[in-house]
Amino acid sequence: xxxxxxxxxxxxxxxxxxxxxxxxxxxxxxxxxxxxxxxxxxxxxxxxxxxxxxxxxxxxxxxxxxxxxxxxxxxxxxxxxxxxxxxxxxxxxxxxxxxxxxxxxxxxxxxxxxxxxxxxxxxxxxxxxxxxxxxxxxxxxxxxxxxxxxxxxxxxxxxxxxxxxxxxxxxxxxxxxxxxxxxxxxxxxxxxxxxxxxxxxxxxxxxxxxxxxxxxxxxxxxxxxxxxxxxxxxxxxxxxxxxxxxxxxxxxxxxxxxxxxxxxxxxxxxxxxxx
Numbered sequence: 001x002x003x004x005x006x007x008x009x010x011x012x013x014x015x016x017x018x019x020x021x022x023x024x025x026x027x028x029x030x031x032x033x034x035x036x037x038x039x040x041x042x043x044x045x046x047x048x049x050x051x052x053x054x055x056x057x058x059x060x061x062x063x064x065x066x067x068x069x070x071x072x073x074x075x076x077x078x079x080x081x082x083x084x085x086x087x088x089x090x091x092x093x094x095x096x097x098x099x100x101x102x103x104x105x106x107x108x109x110x111x112x113x114x115x116x117x118x119x120x121x122x123x124x125x126x127x128x129x130x131x132x133x134x135x136x137x138x139x140x141x142x143x144x145x146x147x148x149x150x151x152x153x154x155x156x157x158x159x160x161x162x163x164x165x166x167x168x169x170x171x172x173x174x175x176x177x178x179x180x181x182x183x184x185x186x187x188x189x190x191x192x193x194x195x196x197x198x199x200x201x202x203x204x205x206x207x208x209x210x211x212x213x214x215x216x217x218x219x220x221x222x223x224x225x226x227x228x229x230x231x232x233x234x235x236x237x238x239x240x241x242x243x244x245x246x247x248x249x250x251x252x253x254x255x256x257x258x259x260x261x262x263x264x265x266x267x268x269x270x271x272x273x274x275x
Contacts, residue, residue, distance in 0.1 A: 003195065003196060003200050003204035003205075004204075006191040006192075006208055007208060007211065009190045009194055010187060010188075010191050010208065010212065011049055011050050016049070016050070016051065018051050018056060018058070018059040019059035019063055020214070021049070021051065021059075021210065022042075022046070022063060024213055025037070025042070025045060026069070026080075026082050027090040027093070027094065027213070027217075028210060029209070029210070029253075029256060030081060031082065031090050031091070034081070035082075036079040036080060036081040038078070038080075038256070039077055039078040039079070040077065040263055041259050041260050041263065042056070044203055044259065045203065045206050045207055045210065048203055048204065049207050049210065049211060060080070063086075067086065068083060068089070069081065069082060069086060070082075070083050093221060096225055097217050097221075098248075100245065102226065102228055103144060103226070103227060105145050105227075106160075107145060107146060107159070107160060108142055108144055108145070108158070108160060109145065109147035109158045110141070110142055110143075110155075110156070110157045110158075111133070111140070111141045111147070111154045111155065111156055112140050112154055113139040113140075113153075113154045114139075114153065114155075116139075124139075128141045132144075132225060133224070134224045134230075166232075169232045170232065172224065172226065172230055173231045173235055173237075177219070177222060177223065178235050178236070181219055181235060181237050181240055182235075184216070184219060184236075184240050185236040185239045185243060188215075188243040188247065191208070191212075191247070192243065192247060192250075202255070202258040202259045202261075202262050203254075203259050203263070205252065205254045208251055209248060209251050209254070212244055212251075213244075216240065216244045219237075219240070220241075
């Protein structure tokens with residue numbers, strides 16, 4: 001049992017797009033205003049996960065260009081942090097990623113749009129999806145809570161779902177996504193068993209947290225945020241969520257300063273002694 005084995009178990013089953021992984025790193029470890037990660041620490045975390053330096057450099061360039069990250073230099077060291085726009089995007093996903101459970105609203109509302117041309121319908125679908133609505137059929141969206149005061153010209157109705165047909169559950173959770181949840185739950189179980197019982201180094205804890213959050217984020221943001229009753233019976237989502245929360249609690253939140261201190265200490269240990 002070792003942190004190395006747990007990291008390998010999580011990394012080998014993950015789709016690691018470097019820019020997306022870096023977004024996860026900052027969203028989990030440096031989301032607060034003013035928080036930064038020094039370049040050597042960021043390089044150590046990504047290397048621990050198995051990302052090559054050249055891939056990280058390309059990803060950082062892209063994220064700075066897309067206004068996700070800003071950088072500054074202090075001596076010979078670059079420091080990276082989320083921009084205001086990057087932090088806003090990260091905050092939007094935070095509630096869903098770290099939620100202890102799915103939402104459970106007591107009331108729902110239905111919005112029905114009138115006739116519109118294809119371009120307008122496509123735009124409307126994007127707006128409703130971004131607002132967290134579930135598309136039931138073209139021009140029909142289900143949302144939690146009371147109907148908005150301004151329905152933007154759409155028919156609005158409030159009520160409570162009486163029957164959830166299987167076709168709707170399958171639409172929300174298609175077989176390939178359900179299988180991905182099941183595989184991730186099994187990967188988490190294997191990683192948890194591989195973790196050592198004693199203290200885990202800050203760098204390893206950071207790498208493990210990032211991989212757990214990244215894998216969970218890739219799944220939970222692919223479908224609407226709905227109560228479990230909207231999903232197929234016995235799907236692995238609740239089990240995976242419980243495993244994610246247990247692992248994050250066990251790993252704790254390593255401080256960037258602690259990771260940096262570990263890296264400096266390791267370099268001193270590796271340096272040849274002077275006679």
